Amino acid sequence: MLIDTDGNGDFTDGVVFQIVPDEVTNTKLVYNTISQSQLPDGAVFTFVVGTPSIFQAANLWLKADQGVSTNGSQLTGWTDQTGTNTFSVSGTVSYNTGITNFNPTVSMSNPAGQGLPSNRLTGNTSISVVDAFAVYKVNTSFLSTIIGSTSNQNGSGPTIFGSVTNINSTVLSNGTSNSFYTYGNGSITSKFTVNNFDVSPSVSPNVTARLNGSPRSLNVFGSPPIFTDLTFIPVIGGSNIQWNGLDGDIAEIILFRMHFLKVTK
Numbered sequence: 001m002l003i004d005t006d007g008n009g010d011f012t013d014g015v016v017f018q019i020v021p022d023e024v025t026n027t028k029l030v031y032n033t034i035s036q037s038q039l040p041d042g043a044v045f046t047f048v049v050g051t052p053s054i055f056q057a058a059n060l061w062l063k064a065d066q067g068v069s070t071n072g073s074q075l076t077g078w079t080d081q082t083g084t085n086t087f088s089v090s091g092t093v094s095y096n097t098g099i100t101n102f103n104p105t106v107s108m109s110n111p112a113g114q115g116l117p118s119n120r121l122t123g124n125t126s127i128s129v130v131d132a133f134a135v136y137k138v139n140t141s142f143l144s145t146i147i148g149s150t151s152n153q154n155g156s157g158p159t160i161f162g163s164v165t166n167i168n169s170t171v172l173s174n175g176t177s178n179s180f181y182t183y184g185n186g187s188i189t190s191k192f193t194v195n196n197f198d199v200s201p202s203v204s205p206n207v208t209a210r211l212n213g214s215p216r217s218l219n220v221f222g223s224p225p226i227f228t229d230l231t232f233i234p235v236i237g238g239s240n241i242q243w244n245g246l247d248g249d250i251a252e253i254i255l256f257r258m259h260f261l262k263v264t265k
Contacts, residue, residue, distance in 0.1 A: 007042040016258035037202040058082050059127040060255040064104045070095045091119035100192045108237045110245030117238035117245025128229045131256040132160045137192045138248030141168040148239020149232035157240025158232045172197045179222030183209040200259035
């Protein structure tokens, strides 16, 4: 079941939830419990027949083993597999083969310093993000911003899997100055990890995080507002004003406009 919470019937925009049935018997789907927060007043829903790909709900998908163009070891282009954004390359972005499980990575070596880094990729189309995943490893624990924006939305730029000086953890912020969520990742400099933020929960702290599929406890800094999605033109490798750039390697990034239940993740 797909639920469109804004009620306009367009399942390609707004916040869309997927609910997996508890039981499938012949032609009957059984849902033991559907809460009001999952199916609010005014929402509309539909059923998808067959086995849909979850990637149909993606609005940004960058894979280091697909859609890259290079000049020697330098990256000259990286194609968004969803076809949503076209990225321009600024500064020096490297393409490395055989880094993680014999797969390639895209790397940037930005120095310490907050604000848009010189080495980055910049998109051209705004997207709304609810559930976000990234596979990466960094060289310096506080130089690890994976996704951000050129815009100053709430005093700073929004960031997903961001970093700030002396906060050796993974950060999520809608751009509100000095206000963000974090979780610790003790392996961030030693190995590639799968990181996930989800901003769909309707109960405090209204954000969940997972590391390699396992739930992580969140720390809250400042007073981040409640938000049900993040909307911005994406930057890979840094963000505006408050956040450090990336000094590390990216294997894959995939962002979704809808929330997935933990069984799907």
